Amino acid sequence: MVKDAKIIDISYDYAPIIKMDPTLFINRVKYQSIHDIERYGKYLVFILDTDAMIMHMRMEGKFYIKKINDHVSSHEHVIFSFSDGRQMRYHDVRKFGTIHLLDKNSYKNQYPINGLGKEPKDLDPLDFYQLIHHRKTAIKNVLLNQHIISGLGNIYVDETLFLSGIHPKRLANKITKKEASKLVTSAREVLDKAIALGGSTIRSYTSSLGVHGRFQNELNVHTKFGEPCPKCQNTIVKMKVGGRTSYVCESCQK
Numbered sequence: 001m002v003k004d005a006k007i008i009d010i011s012y013d014y015a016p017i018i019k020m021d022p023t024l025f026i027n028r029v030k031y032q033s034i035h036d037i038e039r040y041g042k043y044l045v046f047i048l049d050t051d052a053m054i055m056h057m058r059m060e061g062k063f064y065i066k067k068i069n070d071h072v073s074s075h076e077h078v079i080f081s082f083s084d085g086r087q088m089r090y091h092d093v094r095k096f097g098t099i100h101l102l103d104k105n106s107y108k109n110q111y112p113i114n115g116l117g118k119e120p121k122d123l124d125p126l127d128f129y130q131l132i133h134h135r136k137t138a139i140k141n142v143l144l145n146q147h148i149i150s151g152l153g154n155i156y157v158d159e160t161l162f163l164s165g166i167h168p169k170r171l172a173n174k175i176t177k178k179e180a181s182k183l184v185t186s187a188r189e190v191l192d193k194a195i196a197l198g199g200s201t202i203r204s205y206t207s208s209l210g211v212h213g214r215f216q217n218e219l220n221v222h223t224k225f226g227e228p229c230p231k232c233q234n235t236i237v238k239m240k241v242g243g244r245t246s247y248v249c250e251s252c253q254k
């Protein structure tokens with residue numbers, strides 16, 4: 001949808017999102033075209049003529065494609081104008097998102113992309129077991145750690161643990177090889193479903209990062225506090241694990 005779009009102007013109203021001098025950023029990005037969009041964990045990477053523009057949208061960020069004359073909302077902080085009269089607007093209520101600009105030939109070896117763990121689809125289950133089996137920390141924290149496995153946010157981790165039948169507070173060093181394998185396949189299942197239900201436009205990229213749209217209706221446990229578990233009908237409970245609100249069926253998840 002934005003592939004081959006040529007960026008002819010950029011405006012912003014909140015500079016801290018742009019992780020370099022905004023004037024330099026604008027001068028470098030202006031007149032480059034978007035050739036491809038890649039995803040690394042929670043990062044979205046726009047491949048331009050010579051640079052890679054790396055976005056992290058945190059919880060709330062999303063992109064909208066609008067026409068140049070459409071009303072600009074107060075939450076649209078960075079606006080890319082295309083030569084065809086459309087605009088790609090970065091919308092972020094909490095303003096926690098970030099944009100890095102790096103050379104497209106070397107960005108994978110630089111912050112923030114370097115040091116990221118593999119995504120579930122690329123992660124060998126036995127390698128995952130090796131990464132976690134010495135860690136005396138709750139499995140939920142391990143799954144949220146982007147240096148170990150990337151792409152899973154709080155919601156996806158709750159769903160992954162539920163499908164795996166594993167309690168979020170279980171210590172990672174108590175997870176068996178078989179369970180580690182189950183976690184990786186469950187994480188793939190959750191992400192595939194989220195992407196499939198997110199649609200096929202640019203919004204699907206935000207959907208695969210935060211959770212929007214129809215995937216929200218397909219959750220098994222997350223946000224389902226007080227409701228019956230879809231597997232066993234036991235009541236779903238809410239608890240804090242590593243500071244994050246977690247939803248658990250304590251009868252299915254051991």
Ligand SMILES: [Zn+2]
Pocket residue numbers: 229230231232233234249250251252253
């Ligand atoms: Zn249950």
